[in-house]
Amino acid sequence: GTLFGIIGAMDEELTLLRGALQDAREERAGGFTLFSGTLAGHAALLAQCGIGKVNAGALAQVLALRGVSHVLFTGVAGGLQPGLKVGDLVVSTDAVQHDVDVTALGYPVGTIPGEGAAWPADAHLLELALTAAADLGGVRAVAGRVASGDQFIADPAKGRWLHETFGAACAEMEGAAVAQVCHKAGVPFVIIRSLSDSADEGAETDFRTFTALAAERAKRVVLGVLERF
Numbered sequence: 001g002t003l004f005g006i007i008g009a010m011d012e013e014l015t016l017l018r019g020a021l022q023d024a025r026e027e028r029a030g031g032f033t034l035f036s037g038t039l040a041g042h043a044a045l046l047a048q049c050g051i052g053k054v055n056a057g058a059l060a061q062v063l064a065l066r067g068v069s070h071v072l073f074t075g076v077a078g079g080l081q082p083g084l085k086v087g088d089l090v091v092s093t094d095a096v097q098h099d100v101d102v103t104a105l106g107y108p109v110g111t112i113p114g115e116g117a118a119w120p121a122d123a124h125l126l127e128l129a130l131t132a133a134a135d136l137g138g139v140r141a142v143a144g145r146v147a148s149g150d151q152f153i154a155d156p157a158k159g160r161w162l163h164e165t166f167g168a169a170c171a172e173m174e175g176a177a178v179a180q181v182c183h184k185a186g187v188p189f190v191i192i193r194s195l196s197d198s199a200d201e202g203a204e205t206d207f208r209t210f211t212a213l214a215a216e217r218a219k220r221v222v223l224g225v226l227e228r229f
C-alpha cells in the first residue's frame with residue numbers, strides 16, 4: 001500500500017500539516033520525531049527535518065528505511081525565475097545542489113562525481129501538485145527546477161547566477177538532498193515550495209513577513225495531492 005512521507009524544514013511548514021493528521025502517534029527515529037497517522041485518507045509519516053541539506057537527507061533516509069512509498073517536501077523558497085512573486089508556487093521538475101563544486105576536477109558546478117547533474121521528481125506527483133495548485137484559484141504555480149544549497153540567498157547577483165547557471169526557478173536549502181536520497185532509494189518524490197521572498201536585497205524582510213502565508217499555501221497543495229492520489 002501507499003505510505004506518504006511528508007517533510008518540512010521549519011516549524012511553520014510542518015505544524016500546519018500536523019493539525020490535519022488523524023489518529024496521530026509520535027515516535028523518535030534517527031534523532032527525528034515522526035508523526036504517523038492518516039492524512040487526507042492516506043497513511044502518512046510526517047516529520048520536521050530542520051534546516052539544510054544534511055538534515056533533509058538524513059530524514060529522507062529514515063523515511064526510506066521506514067518504507068514510505070512516496071515523499072512530498074513542503075515549504076517556502078526564494079524566487080529566482082523572473083516574473084515569479086511572493087506567494088507563487090514552484091513544483092519541482094527536478095532538483096540540483098548549487099553549492100557542490102568539484103569544478104577543479106573538471107566536473108560542472110553542481111555535479112557530484114558519479115551522480116547525474118539533477119535528480120528528477122516523479123511525473124505523476126508533479127502533475128497532481130500542479131492540478132491541486134490550479135484548484136486553489138488565483139495562485140500562480142509553475143513547474144521548475146529547484147536549486148538547493150546550505151545558503152540563504154539574499155543577493156540579486158547570486159540569484160541571477162543560480163537562475164542562469166542551473167535554470168532554477170527557486171532557491172531553498174533542502175529539496176535536492178531529499179531528491180538525492182529518494183533517487184538512491186527508489187522512492188518517488190516531489191518538492192512543493194511557495195515563495196516567501198525573491199532571494200534578493202529584500203529577502204530577509206520578506207522571508208520574515210511572508211513565510212507564514214507561503215507555508216500555508218504549500219500545505220494546501222500537499223493536502224490537494226493526497227486528496228487526488
Ligand code: ADE
Nearest residue numbers: 076077078152153172199
Ligand atoms: N528559503 C526561503 N527563502 C530562501 C532563500 N532566499 N534562500 C534559501 N532558502 C530560502
